Amino acid sequence: xxxxxxIALEYRIVEECKTHRRNHCMxxxxxxxxxxxSSYLVKFNVTEAEIQTxxxxxxxxxxxxxxxxxxxxxxxxxxxQRGSVWYLVMEHINFVENPxxxxxxxxxxxxxxxEVPPPPGHEFGPLGGGPINHVFFKxxxxxxxxxxxxxxxxxxxxxxxxxxxxxxxxxxxxxxxGQRVMxxxxxxxxxxxxxxxxxxxVIRNFESVAMLPxxxxxxxxxxxxxxxxxxxxxxxxxxxxxxxxxxxxxxxxLQMFFPDDLHLDKDGYFVPSE
Numbered sequence: 001x002x003x004x005x006x007i008a009l010e011y012r013i014v015e016e017c018k019t020h021r022r023n024h025c026m027x028x029x030x031x032x033x034x035x036x037x038s039s040y041l042v043k044f045n046v047t048e049a050e051i052q053t054x055x056x057x058x059x060x061x062x063x064x065x066x067x068x069x070x071x072x073x074x075x076x077x078x079x080x081q082r083g084s085v086w087y088l089v090m091e092h093i094n095f096v097e098n099p100x101x102x103x104x105x106x107x108x109x110x111x112x113x114x115e116v117p118p119p120p121g122h123e124f125g126p127l128g129g130g131p132i133n134h135v136f137f138k139x140x141x142x143x144x145x146x147x148x149x150x151x152x153x154x155x156x157x158x159x160x161x162x163x164x165x166x167x168x169x170x171x172x173x174x175x176x177x178g179q180r181v182m183x184x185x186x187x188x189x190x191x192x193x194x195x196x197x198x199x200x201x202v203i204r205n206f207e208s209v210a211m212l213p214x215x216x217x218x219x220x221x222x223x224x225x226x227x228x229x230x231x232x233x234x235x236x237x238x239x240x241x242x243x244x245x246x247x248x249x250x251x252x253x254l255q256m257f258f259p260d261d262l263h264l265d266k267d268g269y270f271v272p273s274e
Contacts, residue, residue, distance in 0.1 A: 006078040006089060009036075013089065014082050017044040031191060033204070041074055041090045047207070049128030051079050051088055054206040056127055060116055071109045072202045094197040098190055105201040106193050107230035113203070114182035114235060118211055124148050124181065126210040133208040134186045136219050136251045140208075143260040147267050149176050149213055154268030159250045162258055171249060172242035179213035186210070186220045188227050215243045222248070 013036055020034045021044075032045045058073040074090040081087070099105075118127075124146075125132055131142040146152045153176040163171050185192065186208035194202040218240055221228030232239065254260055265271050 010080055013042055013087055039092050041092055043088045044085055046086045046088045049126045049130045050207045052128035053209050071112055072196055072200045095194045096197055098195060102190050103227045103230045106227050107234040109201050109203055110185055110231045111234040113185055116183050124211050132210050135223055138254045138260040144266045151268035153177055155264055158262050158264060160246055163249055171246040174215055174243045174246050176213040181211055181213050183209060183211050184217045188224045215240055219247050
């Protein structure tokens, strides 16, 4: 379908997404996905970074000659904006009910993500820029667009000093520089994945995919122990227990007590109050 034909469908897509949101926004498993006709999947409330990320992974997956162990990435076909809302139109996929081996499938998909090479010049964070979406942060979104791993390490270290000042416990430093950095999916819920009618694992959600160091990868795995253990094994990692203790305690304090930016700038340095 040519671009003009997609544009002609935009009004109908927006209306169907509005109807979906109105009818299902209170559902326990609500998602911003709809099936549009028999030819397309549409996701709304996406970000430009998410569109760029999914496009990159879809193109990379399609370029591989041997696709036997490659998860399916819904191919982006068109995107557009109405007001403040972005819409992503993708190829249609017939999903089947998730089988019993979902933890293994998710682990293999996470492993595949970790091995995808980044585009030239990209070393950290989400493709397309913007804050990191990760459960470690309040509201699962970083309060700052950290400029690199060193800035993120300084942020955690500054938060650790706050912990030490408010607790008698000992919290070890979280040394991120020098760790392996890889693409990872923070949202490990089964709804972020799927299985098509050919039995192929599908990665559905790219909102929380970013290049992050190992300690952040492992922190994501804590949110779902069964899937997390499978992922840890697939990635060939061992738990960084001292890092995870510090990060878990700091994350809890960021959710409830500490200011989410810790009074730091995007480079991880203190910003004096005026």
